[in-house]
Amino acid sequence: MPAGQRPGGRSARVRAAVLTAARGLLADGYAELTVERIAQAAGVNKTSVYRRWTDLEGVLGDLLSEYASEVVPIPDTGDLGTDLEELALLVRRGMTGEPGELITALATSAPRNPRAAQVVRGFLAERFRLAEAVVDHAIARGELPQGTDARAAIEVLGAPLFLRLLVVDEPIDEEFARRTAAATTAALRAGVFEPR
Amino acid sequence: MPAGQRPGGRSARVRAAVLTAARGLLADGYAELTVERIAQAAGVNKTSVYRRWTDLEGVLGDLLSEYASEVVPIPDTGDLGTDLEELALLVRRGMTGEPGELITALATSAPRNPRAAQVVRGFLAERFRLAEAVVDHAIARGELPQGTDARAAIEVLGAPLFLRLLVVDEPIDEEFARRTAAATTAALRAGVFEPR
Incomplete structure (x- = not known):
């Protein structure tokens, strides 16, 4: 991370990448959805996903809260x-x-x-x-x-x-x-x- | 099986034992329910349960059909x-x-x-x-x-x-x-x- 970048910058980018990947994969249906696939599509390590969201439902819940916050x-x-x-x-x-x-x-x-x-x-x-x-x-x-x-x-x-x-x-x-x-x-x- | 007993007699007893066991265990909640526990409570081998019902939902579906058949x-x-x-x-x-x-x-x-x-x-x-x-x-x-x-x-x-x-x-x-x-x-x- 470059010096001076605000804390959370990388964290926010990881979140955006993971939610975008989940959103894209969800279009193919829930049955095929896994944390591993989301991590791969987002270009992040799956352990990072597990650490932050615990499980697949954690990721999906975060995505739903995004929809819920839309007016x-x-x-x-x-x-x-x-x-x-x-x-x-x-x-x-x-x-x-x-x-x-x-x-x-x-x-x-x-x-x-x-x-x-x-x-x-x-x-x-x-x-x-x-x-x-x-x-x-x-x-x-x-x-x-x-x-x-x-x-x-x-x-x-x-x-x-x-x-x-x-x-x-x-x-x-x-x-x-x-x-x-x-x-x-x-x-x-x-x-x-x-x-x- | 004693000679002369009608075909399906043992099969029907196994089904009754498994459904009764599932019903009893379900009273403690779904989260704790497994095929293994049902088989153990019914006194049958778990492979028999898997062979007949495939999975937990198979057993529960059969139990629900029992309720559905009640008038x-x-x-x-x-x-x-x-x-x-x-x-x-x-x-x-x-x-x-x-x-x-x-x-x-x-x-x-x-x-x-x-x-x-x-x-x-x-x-x-x-x-x-x-x-x-x-x-x-x-x-x-x-x-x-x-x-x-x-x-x-x-x-x-x-x-x-x-x-x-x-x-x-x-x-x-x-x-x-x-x-x-x-x-x-x-x-x-x-x-x-x-x-x-």
Whole structure:
């Protein structure tokens, strides 16, 4: 390292190289992914990868946190039904790309890897929390009563999409996302998520 | 084997012993479960287990098919909302017991084990298909229009429960099951699952 370069410079470059390599290899599927291949593609020693990330799930968790830190726009059209539909379509788009692959990989390794479980739960909790704004905006507009359980409604909207991603082997198409959103809107309008 | 004993007698006893052992050990959690331990508890040679079931997921899949073959009553009270609520409570009870442990174990090994994936998908598809009767009965009573998509409605009802089982680390309590059912009922009554 040249004298005067800021501490962490090399470390940051190694991280970027490893995450970029993981991202590239993940495009070929999770089944073929190993720490050894990532290290090779990144041009670093595999022991460096193990020292920093412990295992494959550690690398993937770090990559997922990169996605999670990207700003995703939360729909705010002034209409609850439209906002929920756009939200479902946004979630669907995320799932059909790299974050979907990553969530699947991490969720499925979770029972044997507490850190992976923590990363996935944290990711979902943060995404659900952000999405609650759609319901909160409807409450602020007077479209829904105060006290409506935004978290529960968002869970009903997101669950069918995540279940297809993780278990059910059927396409997550736009029609499916729209209908899931419509079901949530109907339940909200019927007062299912109001305080009793 | 004594002369005259029917073929398959020993084979059936080995299967029963192995499944009983797996069931007993599963109560201590999936993380500790191995083919070796199951074989030891069943009093059979581990090579016999590998020959018959190939791997741990093979044994668990066979055990799940045992649960799947048990007859589960489908609620038929004459009221859609009540039927869906009772259905959600039944699903919840199954999840909080041994079948829930098994589904989690198999679903999470699925990406690296196509047979496990097949078993879980088959189990869910069969359960969803059976549950569709609740919607079909409501159609037959005239409570819902012909052509209502029973499968989609059952997926919206079941998904939040399965997502909590597999990923989200929050309790699957009766209140949660009831609310999921109420959301599905509201969506059905609002026409979300009707043909367009």
